[in-house]
Amino acid sequence: MDQFSLETLAIRAGYERTHEQENSEALFPTSSYVYESAQQAADRFSGEVPGNVYSRFTNPTVRTFENKLALLEGGEACVATASGMAAILACFMGTLSAGDHLVSSASIFGTTKVLFNKYLKKFGIDVTFVPQTDYQAWSNAIQPNTKALFLETPSNPLTEVADIMRLSKIAKAQGALLVVDNCFCTPILQQPLKLGADIVIHSATKFLDGQGRCLGGAIVGSQALVGEEVRGVIRTAGPTMSPFNAWVFIKGLETLALRMEAHSQRAQTLAEWLSEHPAVDRVFYPGLTSHPQYELAQRQQSAPGALLSFRVKGGREQAWSVIDATNMLSITANLGDVKTSITHPASTTHSRVDAVDREKAGITENLVRISVGLESIADIKRDLEKGLNHLVSNN
Numbered sequence: 017m018d019q020f021s022l023e024t025l026a027i028r029a030g031y032e033r034t035h036e037q038e039n040s041e042a043l044f045p046t047s048s049y050v051y052e053s054a055q056q057a058a059d060r061f062s063g064e065v066p067g068n069v070y071s072r073f074t075n076p077t078v079r080t081f082e083n084k085l086a087l088l089e090g091g092e093a094c095v096a097t098a099s100g101m102a103a104i105l106a107c108f109m110g111t112l113s114a115g116d117h118l119v120s121s122a123s124i125f126g127t128t129k130v131l132f133n134k135y136l137k138k139f140g141i142d143v144t145f146v147p148q149t150d151y152q153a154w155s156n157a158i159q160p161n162t163k164a165l166f167l168e169t170p171s172n173p174l175t176e177v178a179d180i181m182r183l184s185k186i187a188k189a190q191g192a193l194l195v196v197d198n199c200f201c202t203p204i205l206q207q208p209l210k211l212g213a214d215i216v217i218h219s220a221t222k223f224l225d226g227q228g229r230c231l232g233g234a235i236v237g238s239q240a241l242v243g244e245e246v247r248g249v250i251r252t253a254g255p256t257m258s259p260f261n262a263w264v265f266i267k268g269l270e271t272l273a274l275r276m277e278a279h280s281q282r283a284q285t286l287a288e289w290l291s292e293h294p295a296v297d298r299v300f301y302p303g304l305t306s307h308p309q310y311e312l313a314q315r316q317q318s319a320p321g322a323l324l325s326f327r328v329k330g331g332r333e334q335a336w337s338v339i340d341a342t343n344m345l346s347i348t349a350n351l352g353d354v355k356t357s358i359t360h361p362a363s364t365t366h367s368r369v370d371a372v373d374r375e376k377a378g379i380t381e382n383l384v385r386i387s388v389g390l391e392s393i394a395d396i397k398r399d400l401e402k403g404l405n406h407l408v409s410n411n
């Protein structure tokens with residue numbers, strides 16, 4: 017299937033029809049599998065002969081999702097997990113040990129930060145946080161025991177774009193792994209493994225599902241690291257993806273390319289429109305020429321993606337008034353849905369961050385984040401326009 021494009025692979029690859037000759041992929045809700053003989057059971061348990069044993073290890077529906085995502089990201093192996101957080105945990109349980117050091121971008125998903133600071137530290141893994149795009153800081157943070165570098169790009173909510181190729185050189189010079197959470201771009205917009213990353217993480221909950229139905233995650237990388245080490249953690253510790261969720265994600269992947277293009281087009285239009293609005297102070301979106309990493313984003317991503325944020329003129333009161341004036345948009349911190357969502361990061365996703373640190377990181381009180389969905393752009397604009405126009409007339 018190597019000659020096929022990503023759109024085709026997402027739809028056609030990674031599945032073997034059963035004897036029923038179904039056109040749509042079958043769902044296998046089974047916990048265990050039966051053997052033709054005691055000998056076959058023994059061979060499967062010993063691992064000498066490949067085949068299904070138990071769905072904590074392998075399941076045909078989950079495997080189809082894993083095969084597809086591995087092909088899309090260009091990795092040898094993919095392991096599916098119960099959530100994005102389970103993927104990040106399993107990745108580092110499989111690749112790090114007590115006494116190791118991790119360097120992470122400071123601009124990562126809040127729960128990932130808690131996982132690193134509270135739980136990895138508890139098991140003797142030390143973490144240093146650095147500014148997402150300060151490459152000198154990444155280099156300076158490297159210690160003799162640094163075993164991995166971690167980031168998301170673009171970041172949430174300020175859409176800072178980090179140079180994956182450049183970070184992969186810093187990682188390689190140290191013999192450390194570069195791990196990229198590719199949740200916001202998906203392989204349709206960005207393939208970190210081709211840019212030198214060693215491992216890609218996904219929260220399938222977001223764009224891979226695309227319609228806000230199921231929790232899931234995945235780790236993609238080499239057979240040795242992901243296929244062996246990380247899979248070992250999952251099959252032993254148990255945060256496996258459910259076959260039903262895998263089936264939903266398989267259906268999600270079929271429309272992923274179309275959706276990511278449509279999300280990006282709408283977000284670009286909305287970002288340009290917001291930039292012109294007199295109530296808006298600044299817009300953060302990698303597709304705007306005013307974005308500090310515009311050139312890099314053009315090179316590294318095939319489109320700018322669905323996420324944007326903007327500062328209104330004023331503070332929290334003004335930001336909240338724009339959010340509260342919407343009727344159609346979903347006021348929720350979730351993202352990656354066909355339904356456009358709007359949130360105030362300072363009081364939701366980043367509310368647990370110390371207020372001074374939060375301001376310093378640019379998550380100001382007047383910042384609003386939008387995950388642009390697939391409704392008509394005219395309707396999305398109209399829903400935002402009420403609150404924004406009201407701010408102008410109040411001044």
Ligand SMILES: *Cc1c(COP(=O)(O)O)cnc(C)c1O
Binds near residue numbers: 101
């Ligand atoms: C949501 C999210 C996660 C966590 O995924 P869950 O499926 O909610 O566990 C990790 N990374 C990023 C960038 C996310 O947006």
